[in-house]
Amino acid sequence: MAKPSSEEGETAAKPKGGLFSRVFGRKEAPAAPPPSTEEPLAQALEQERDASAGPFDEAAPQDVTEVDEALPDAPFETEAPPQADPSPLSFAPMPPIAEGQKRSWWTRLREGLARSSNSIGAGLIAIFTKRKLDSGMLDDLEDVLIRADLGVATAARIAQIVGKGRYDKNVEIEEVKDILATEVERVLGPYAKPLDVDTGEKPFVILVVGVNGSGKTTTIGKLASQFSGEGRKVLLAAGDTFRAAAVMQLRIWGERLSCPVIYREQGADASALAFDAVKAARERGDDVVLIDTAGRLQNRAELMAELDKIIRVVRKVDESAPHAVLLVLDATVGQNALSQVEIFGRVAGVTGLVMTKLDGTARGGILVAITDKFHLPIHYIGVGETAGDLEPFTAREFARAIAGIEG
Numbered sequence: 001m002a003k004p005s006s007e008e009g010e011t012a013a014k015p016k017g018g019l020f021s022r023v024f025g026r027k028e029a030p031a032a033p034p035p036s037t038e039e040p041l042a043q044a045l046e047q048e049r050d051a052s053a054g055p056f057d058e059a060a061p062q063d064v065t066e067v068d069e070a071l072p073d074a075p076f077e078t079e080a081p082p083q084a085d086p087s088p089l090s091f092a093p094m095p096p097i098a099e100g101q102k103r104s105w106w107t108r109l110r111e112g113l114a115r116s117s118n119s120i121g122a123g124l125i126a127i128f129t130k131r132k133l134d135s136g137m138l139d140d141l142e143d144v145l146i147r148a149d150l151g152v153a154t155a156a157r158i159a160q161i162v163g164k165g166r167y168d169k170n171v172e173i174e175e176v177k178d179i180l181a182t183e184v185e186r187v188l189g190p191y192a193k194p195l196d197v198d199t200g201e202k203p204f205v206i207l208v209v210g211v212n213g214s215g216k217t218t219t220i221g222k223l224a225s226q227f228s229g230e231g232r233k234v235l236l237a238a239g240d241t242f243r244a245a246a247v248m249q250l251r252i253w254g255e256r257l258s259c260p261v262i263y264r265e266q267g268a269d270a271s272a273l274a275f276d277a278v279k280a281a282r283e284r285g286d287d288v289v290l291i292d293t294a295g296r297l298q299n300r301a302e303l304m305a306e307l308d309k310i311i312r313v314v315r316k317v318d319e320s321a322p323h324a325v326l327l328v329l330d331a332t333v334g335q336n337a338l339s340q341v342e343i344f345g346r347v348a349g350v351t352g353l354v355m356t357k358l359d360g361t362a363r364g365g366i367l368v369a370i371t372d373k374f375h376l377p378i379h380y381i382g383v384g385e386t387a388g389d390l391e392p393f394t395a396r397e398f399a400r401a402i403a404g405i406e407g
């Protein structure tokens, strides 16, 4: 964990005011924070804990105590714009934000999905070149599509459509690609839904969950970039308190985008941090809070329970929060993504999906299998590591890119 800068240290040593001034101590205090915001955090948490059915009853008591006691000296700060805190941010450089934005999204999408589309394309060439259609070829087509992770049901449907009226005839590969694209679009189309940030919710709280390394922190950086670009006030919460590097990674994004980042020392209680973040965002008048969480395998019950706790604690500040729970899926994991959607969906009430790393796999079809089974909105897909490599999901473009259709 990076040590706080001397400036942070000074801030931490100052007498404690309300949550706002404690969290945002380095900045000008707002003109007149509402009385509740002047309530010391320790006291606020104490009251929450005392509430008979509150989530803090269920928390390990030492967790809360530790958080309360640690606060005066903890590096519980927000990141100011770069010049205010240059010292600890010397993490491995990430690709420049502008880099991914030079080419059009369609080009990047096509390039990103090239491994999937090339693999399918090569399969089609092997099956359909200079042969008249028979049932064995349709079985082979199904195999190719299943290997691309489109799922058995979709693969069978596509093979059936290709077979209709074409037995004993030469089948053009472009014809098969068109059928593939149409069918993929048909499955995905109803679920391609932009993430709707409801301006009536201030802040709109977005919880980001997923297994280790799926791309949560990177996705948060990309989303923060997009929201900031739209003129929204964004607050980032480094809820991945397990990994110091994850906190640092988020702080770097925050610094680049001039978004404040709330973080604590490694090992701190993630739900308390989420609580503070939402409360602070409310006091600051932020539009969006993006809460990062530690990666967790869906089969680790105790870690999944922690996620449930984060949600319950956030609801102590705002009953309707989180307003979106995004499950970030790494496309390269293939079929395992299905069980991730099932279990995260059950525990965390996932409201929508973000699929990353489509550029790193030949099995991008997994998005089709997931949608066929779970019918969850797909908000974004990622095809690279830069801020410009995340775009709202559009079924038609995705379908054409994965089928390898030009133009």
Ligand SMILES: Nc1nc2c(ncn2[C@@H]2O[C@H](COP(=O)(O)OP(=O)(O)OP(=O)(O)O)[C@@H](O)[C@H]2O)c(=O)[nH]1
Pocket (backbone or CB within 6 Å): 210, 211, 212, 213, 214, 215, 216, 217, 218, 219, 240, 243, 246, 249, 293, 294, 295, 296, 355, 356, 357, 358, 359, 360, 381, 382, 383, 384, 385, 389
């Ligand atoms: N190629 C590619 N890499 C990506 C994409 N999204 C994220 N990554 C990379 O994947 C790696 C893991 O991303 P993180 O954002 O750290 O993942 P995380 O889910 O926060 O990881 P944990 O904190 O360990 O759970 C990083 O090297 C990212 O740059 C993507 O769409 N394409």
